[in-house]
Amino acid sequence: MIMDYSAMTIDAAYIKRPVFLYVYDLRDYINDRGELMWDLQMLPFPHAENMDELVHSIEVFDNEKYYEDVAGLFNELEVKEDGNASKRMVDVIENKTL
Numbered sequence: 001m002i003m004d005y006s007a008m009t010i011d012a013a014y015i016k017r018p019v020f021l022y023v024y025d026l027r028d029y030i031n032d033r034g035e036l037m038w039d040l041q042m043l044p045f046p047h048a049e050n051m052d053e054l055v056h057s058i059e060v061f062d063n064e065k066y067y068e069d070v071a072g073l074f075n076e077l078e079v080k081e082d083g084n085a086s087k088r089m090v091d092v093i094e095n096k097t098l
Helices: 008-014 026-033 052-057 063-076 086-095
Strands: 020-022
Touching: 008 063, 052 063
Parallel strands: none
Antiparallel strands: none
């Protein structure tokens, strides 16, 4: 997935898709909206500010290192996704006594 600043990057990484950030307008984005929620240097996603950098990031992409880095990020964020969150919420709602 090639994305900009969207939180969809986390979703894509969770389903084991490579994510590349194309942030050609990074300075303008920060000037208009303020600092990013994440430090790009701390994310496991290669990021590029121009097309040459993006192409290079794709050419040298290392799947193994990427997935290790994604696992580290999810561990640090304490991601507990197991595909059953909606079921657990339904159980909570159905078992709630008024």
